[in-house]
Amino acid sequence: MDLEAIGELLQEARKRSRCSGASLAARAGVSQPTVSRVESGQRVASVEAVEQLIAALPFSQEEAKRLTLMARDAYALASSEKRVDAGxxxxxxxxxxxxxxxxxxxxxxxxxxxxxxxxxxxxxxxxxxxxxxxxxxxxxxxxxxxxxxxxxxxxxxxxxxxxxxxxxxxxxxxxxxxxxxxxxxxxxxxxxxxxxxxxxxxxxxxxxxxxxxxxxxxxxxxxxxxxxxxxxxxxxxxxxxxxxxxxxxxxxx
Structure with a gap:
């Protein structure tokens, strides 16, 4: 699963829970721009920020584990390739x-x-x-x-x-x-x-x-x-x- 698909799933979960981007950022311990970037499918500094957002959203334990593994795989793949938006x-x-x-x-x-x-x-x-x-x-x-x-x-x-x-x-x-x-x-x-x-x-x-x-x-x-x-x-x-x-x-x- 690519970063855009993961971002869409996180955004859908946030909206279903009637949570604003600012509220989610505070709950997850990340900045509001990080929430926006992740939801729009952009790569942030580390996958840990994505994991914090997943943990802060109302996913089941099984869903959270699956999404976390997907995010780690997506970031590992992105790190092994030259990013088109680098530099x-x-x-x-x-x-x-x-x-x-x-x-x-x-x-x-x-x-x-x-x-x-x-x-x-x-x-x-x-x-x-x-x-x-x-x-x-x-x-x-x-x-x-x-x-x-x-x-x-x-x-x-x-x-x-x-x-x-x-x-x-x-x-x-x-x-x-x-x-x-x-x-x-x-x-x-x-x-x-x-x-x-x-x-x-x-x-x-x-x-x-x-x-x-x-x-x-x-x-x-x-x-x-x-x-x-x-x-x-x-x-x-x-x-x-x-x-x-x-x-x-x-x-x-």
Whole structure:
């Protein structure tokens, strides 16, 4: 049985018991992002976390033993093979899956409106397609997630195509910034920055970083990638706070 099938079984058991992800995390002694990652079929640091979740759910002794053995076999197999999401991955959909499972998201863009904030017309002009807007809006509407997003003024003063959609785009940004789980800050022109990333990026918990290139979206995993991006974002966010107070989103539940 693969990790996705195990994750689906755990999620079904949690929902049957009317238990939230946060409650299960507390009961099992793991983090809420771990619950999300396991349920979505992603590999976490060790199989022990999966075993703790199994033990915390209302499985019979026989079912729990069977699932535990399956999880151990799946992790042993994954460890013996090269993971497609290890280090740098261009697997389609990997980034969206990572974002969907994250409880905390930090993003920086200096050239474009972040993908999660784009209206359909902007997305289409940028080459991303209009169909993603509903999916992104559902992600933002999940108040169990917190978003801290920083853009430069130049990202709002340049646009793809004619820009006829920019009034609607700016209205959407203003509306999203009012959500309790979102903070959005703009770094104005003429401000010296403590770090200058060569591209925009999105950090998802401590699990990975999404980098949008001209032809694909890269997913970077591992502390050697995630830590530098998290530190870069914290430095940028701190410079923004020096200019004006920024409302922090409510903690994820």
């Amino acid at each position: 740098v991955s261009l697997v389609p959909g990997a980034g969206r899956k990572l974002l969907a499972s994250a409880s905390a998201v930090w993003g920086f863009q200096d050239a474009m409106v972040p993908a999660v904030l784009r209206v359909p017309e902007y997305a289409t002009a940028a080459g991303g397609g209009a169909g993603s807007f509903a999916d992104w809006d559902r992600v933002l509407a999940d108040e169990g997630k917190s978003f801290r997003l920083v853009v430069t003024e130049s990202a709002l003063r340049t646009w793809p195509g004619s820009g006829e959609f920019m009034p609607a785009q700016l209205e959407h940004l203003a509306a999203v910034a009012e959500r309790p789980n979102v903070s959005l800050g703009v770094i104005p022109w003429g401000v010296g920055l403590p770090v200058m990333p060569p591209h925009g990026f999105t950090v998802c918990d401590e699990a990975g970083v999404l980098v949008e290139t001209f032809t694909a979206q890269m997913t970077l995993t591992g502390p050697e990638h995630v830590t530098p991006y998290r530190e870069a974002f914290e430095a940028l966010f701190a410079s923004l706070l020096e200019l004006a107070p920024v409302r922090h989103p409510a903690p994820g539940r």
